Amino acid sequence: MNNTKEKKKECHDDLLLRVGLNDNKAGMEGLDKEKINKIIMEATKGSRFYGNELKKEKQVNQRIKNMMQQKAEITIQQLRKAQLQVDRFVMELEQSRDLNNTIVHIDMDAFYAAVEMRDDPELKSKPIAVGSMSMLSTSNYHARRFGVRAAMPGFIAKRLCPQLIIVPPNFDKYRAVSKEVKEILAEYDPNFMAMSLDEAYLNITKHLRERQNWPEEKRRYFIKTGNSAENEKPREEDHILSEHELSVSPLLFEDSSPGLQAPEIPFQVNSEEQNNPLKLQHSVVFGTSAEEVVKEIRFRIEQKTTLTASAGIAPNTMLAKVCSDKNKPNGQYQILPNRQAVMDFIKDLPIRKISGIGKVTEKMLKALGVITCTELYQQRALLSLLFSETSWHYFLHISLGLGSTHLERTFSEISKAEEQYSLCQELCSELAQDLHKEGLKGRTVTIKLKNVNFEVKTRASTVSSVVSTAQEIFAIAKELLRTEIEADFPHPLRLRLMGVRISSFPSEEDKKHQQKSIIGFLQTKKQALAATGCTLETTDQDQCKKPLEMSQKKSFFDKKRSEMKWSHEDSFTCETVKKHDLHISPPFQVLKKMMHENMGTSGKSDNCQIFTCPVCFREQESVSLEAFNRHVDACLGGPSVSEAHASSRDVYKEENGHHSLSLCEKQDSETPQKHTEITSVDSEDLVETIDNTSKVESQGALQSPRSREGCCRLPSASFDSQHCHQNSSVSLEREDGGSSLQPSSHEMITGQALVCPVCNLEQKTSDLSLFNTHVDVCLNKGIIQEMRKDTVNQPKESSTSTGNSDKAQKTTTRAKRTGQITKYSRSKKIKPNNSRSTLDLFFQ
DNA sequence: GCGGATCAC
DNA sequence: TATGGTGATCCGC
Numbered sequence: 001m002n003n004t005k006e007k008k009k010e011c012h013d014d015l016l017l018r019v020g021l022n023d024n025k026a027g028m029e030g031l032d033k034e035k036i037n038k039i040i041m042e043a044t045k046g047s048r049f050y051g052n053e054l055k056k057e058k059q060v061n062q063r064i065k066n067m068m069q070q071k072a073e074i075t076i077q078q079l080r081k082a083q084l085q086v087d088r089f090v091m092e093l094e095q096s097r098d099l100n101n102t103i104v105h106i107d108m109d110a111f112y113a114a115v116e117m118r119d120d121p122e123l124k125s126k127p128i129a130v131g132s133m134s135m136l137s138t139s140n141y142h143a144r145r146f147g148v149r150a151a152m153p154g155f156i157a158k159r160l161c162p163q164l165i166i167v168p169p170n171f172d173k174y175r176a177v178s179k180e181v182k183e184i185l186a187e188y189d190p191n192f193m194a195m196s197l198d199e200a201y202l203n204i205t206k207h208l209r210e211r212q213n214w215p216e217e218k219r220r221y222f223i224k225t226g227n228s229a230e231n232e233k234p235r236e237e238d239h240i241l242s243e244h245e246l247s248v249s250p251l252l253f254e255d256s257s258p259g260l261q262a263p264e265i266p267f268q269v270n271s272e273e274q275n276n277p278l279k280l281q282h283s284v285v286f287g288t289s290a291e292e293v294v295k296e297i298r299f300r301i302e303q304k305t306t307l308t309a310s311a312g313i314a315p316n317t318m319l320a321k322v323c324s325d326k327n328k329p330n331g332q333y334q335i336l337p338n339r340q341a342v343m344d345f346i347k348d349l350p351i352r353k354i355s356g357i358g359k360v361t362e363k364m365l366k367a368l369g370v371i372t373c374t375e376l377y378q379q380r381a382l383l384s385l386l387f388s389e390t391s392w393h394y395f396l397h398i399s400l401g402l403g404s405t406h407l408e409r410t411f412s413e414i415s416k417a418e419e420q421y422s423l424c425q426e427l428c429s430e431l432a433q434d435l436h437k438e439g440l441k442g443r444t445v446t447i448k449l450k451n452v453n454f455e456v457k458t459r460a461s462t463v464s465s466v467v468s469t470a471q472e473i474f475a476i477a478k479e480l481l482r483t484e485i486e487a488d489f490p491h492p493l494r495l496r497l498m499g500v501r502i503s504s505f506p507s508e509e510d511k512k513h514q515q516k517s518i519i520g521f522l523q524t525k526k527q528a529l530a531a532t533g534c535t536l537e538t539t540d541q542d543q544c545k546k547p548l549e550m551s552q553k554k555s556f557f558d559k560k561r562s563e564m565k566w567s568h569e570d571s572f573t574c575e576t577v578k579k580h581d582l583h584i585s586p587p588f589q590v591l592k593k594m595m596h597e598n599m600g601t602s603g604k605s606d607n608c609q610i611f612t613c614p615v616c617f618r619e620q621e622s623v624s625l626e627a628f629n630r631h632v633d634a635c636l637g638g639p640s641v642s643e644a645h646a647s648s649r650d651v652y653k654e655e656n657g658h659h660s661l662s663l664c665e666k667q668d669s670e671t672p673q674k675h676t677e678i679t680s681v682d683s684e685d686l687v688e689t690i691d692n693t694s695k696v697e698s699q700g701a702l703q704s705p706r707s708r709e710g711c712c713r714l715p716s717a718s719f720d721s722q723h724c725h726q727n728s729s730v731s732l733e734r735e736d737g738g739s740s741l742q743p744s745s746h747e748m749i750t751g752q753a754l755v756c757p758v759c760n761l762e763q764k765t766s767d768l769s770l771f772n773t774h775v776d777v778c779l780n781k782g783i784i785q786e787m788r789k790d791t792v793n794q795p796k797e798s799s800t801s802t803g804n805s806d807k808a809q810k811t812t813t814r815a816k817r818t819g820q821i822t823k824y825s826r827s828k829k830i831k832p833n834n835s836r837s838t839l840d841l842f843f844q
Numbered sequence: 845g846c847g848g849a850t851c852a853c
Numbered sequence: 854t855a856t857g858g859t860g861a862t863c864c865g866c
Binding site: 056059060063137150151195196197198199355356357358359360361 | 849850851852853
Binding site for chain 1: 854855856857858862863864
């Protein structure tokens with residue numbers, strides 16, 4: 001396909017891309033792209049490095065050649081079959097789409113360089129880079145005009161920009177600044193996930209909810225003036241800000257704003273000093289929207305560190321990350337939490353922008369005509385035949401704009417008793433707050449402990465009168481914890497997760513609050529059991545496994561997530577089962593539309609046009625668009641919905657733990673209630689359940705028998721307002737969604753035997769409205785609820801890495817924390833005299 | 845299982 | 854003069 005000349009050109013381009021040139025936007029003072037490329041080539045050509053680049057290039061080209069050969073051998077039938085399979089998966093993904101979280105990605109602008117510039121005013125107006133003559137970590141925006149980029153060797157950068165100042169990195173300083181930033185971030189999401197010194201993800205969903213009721217004063221911040229950094233901010237940044245940006249909070253970012261031009265205040269103010277009326281005119285109030293929150297975060301970062309940050313706001317991490325790059329530097333961008341907004345954003349997005357798609361993947365996909373996410377979607381069937389399951393699942397996630405919707409943070413082992421008590425107390429306080437909000441009091445306090453070997457123990461104690469305050473709960477929890485600590489003495493408890501739960505709520509209270517609370521809906525099964533005076537015990541599953549154990553089984557995002565941080569707070573992943581809108585649902589409409597779009601555009605593709613009804617999964621060939629739509633509509637209204645679902649039995653790994661109906665159906669008869677442990681809560685009865693890893697897995701398997709990943713999570717005996725608040729209505733569809741508890745959910749859907757998810761009794765009716773009425777009545781009888789607070793141990797800030805890569809620090813410390821470290825290496829470049837110095841330390 | 849390739853920072 | 858260091862995962866062998 002490519003002649004050699006083209007190949008050479010490609011290689012050349014890739015090399016330039018590698019050193020960050022192709023997208024160079026040379027300014028007037030800088031160099032134009034052509035000149036930059038020329039200088040780089042001159043410096044590169046003939047070097048051993050270049051030779052190796054060429055070699056690697058050939059390998060990739062060979063891979064592509066093999067792939068194209070494979071493609072040529074694919075038959076129409078294979079492709080059709082693949083299309084069916086893939087579209088089934090698409091539908092499951094659509095059903096699992098979760099737009100309820102607000103994820104923020106914060107990225108400090110040219111972080112290392114910015115810190116250096118801040119601390120040495122002489123550098124501010126000059127092109128600088130941090131690193132060495134061998135390699136640069138980052139450059140400031142001035143240097144970037146000359147084509148000087150991160151990952152470029154310093155000596156080449158010097159050729160591009162002779163006046164470039166290369167500053168040796170000072171990681172201690174960057175760490176200190178990073179800590180300041182993280183302190184701010186923690187206020188918005190205590191469980192935020194730091195990816196490196198200059199990058200972090202936050203889930204601000206909970207913060208947003210609470211913020212709605214905040215008085216203005218709580219959202220007021222005082223502008224610290226006399227900050228030279230403000231005034232000397234490069235002018236170029238002004239016009240980079242989006243209109244959106246300026247319209248929201250012009251005070252902050254326009255130099256002409258009254259706030260920043262206010263006369264200098266001889267002393268600095270901050271939020272702790274907001275009572276001084278003199279300073280009111282120099283304050284700014286942020287709104288309650290996500291956008292305003294992120295504005296506020298960036299404002300505070302800038303005030304505290306005099307450094308700017310960019311941010312992305314989106315319903316998942318994948319999108320948030322892309323967003324944060326959109327208005328960089330010192331800007332932000334939001335994708336609104338609706339499917340259309342997501343798809344609009346994704347539409348023309350080059351796949352290379354997505355984290356995880358690197359140079360090679362980009363090139364391979366380009367060979368298949370895939371550059372944008374839309375093209376990625378159009379070629380989904382083909383890709384499923386050419387790539388591994390892991391890969392094409394990942395591609396599909398991307399092309400649908402899906403990503404992780406909850407953050408997980410690293411575990412750090414807690415072995416000290418005092419820390420364990422302290423954590424326990426903290427959890428009790430949080431739990432008490434939640435209880436207070438719901439107006440609940442309970443009699444049973446349960447602690448859950450997971451040790452470093454993933455063994456889970458729960459210990460419960462029931463008292464005669466209800467408790468609700470932090471002190472009361474902690475008094476009980478503390479004793480339970482003490483018993484466990486003493487039982488292992490003199491060995492310390494090596495914990496990786498702790499949870500505190502309260503249950504056994506009096507029925508009056510329950511009745512009073514269940515209507516407004518999501519708990520009632522999420523805990524239908526418990527309610528059913530409540531009548532017998534029992535609580536339901538659930539065990540978390542998939543995330544308990546080590547990354548390697550699950551690596552082959554989990555969805556790409558699961559893997560990605562575990563790659564970043566395999567850890568997790570069980571409380572956040574096991575709590576909720578999302579509402580799934582089955583047959584009446586937008587997903588189908590959406591899918592229909594997507595197929596519509598696909599039909600409209602796939603003509604130019606060399607791929608076969610195969611239209612598969614997203615409902616019945618039958619191929620619809622040679623039909624007009626209208627006819628096809630009619631068919632889909634007919635299917636949507638017909639019983640084949642459940643049929644379609646029932647047939648969807650692929651092992652499907654879904655990242656959020658929000659399983660789809662088809663998963664639930666998979667359980668069928670294999671999912672009796674044995675996966676729940678019914679715990680007697682007689683007074684003073686101490687309950688013990690010890691789950692070892694295999695048991696945990698088997699429980700996960702029960703929920704999803706054909707896969708270990710346990711993506712069907714119980715709508716468990718836990719409460720997390722962060723995830724629950726969106727689910728406020730009660731409907732059959734929702735019960736379907738929560739039907740992982742139901743042995744006969746399939747039947748329920750097909751109308752053959754509707755089983756009430758609350759009372760668990762079969763209802764002899766096929767009339768959905770009648771059935772719904774019954775469910776509603778049952779819900780009103782709900783008796784028991786549970787609330788739970790879990791946490792994982794907090795990660796430690798410290799790091800021992802000596803490299804200039806912050807990621808390396810992170811992963812190293814993560815591995816150490818999790819006890820999973822298998823290899824810890826430090827290497828040195830081989831000197832010309834061949835005195836090798838490589839050190840490999842093996843742990844475990 | 846191991847090592848090379850890929851990716852990220 | 855000179856093109857990093859580190860860790861994780863995937864995949865083929």
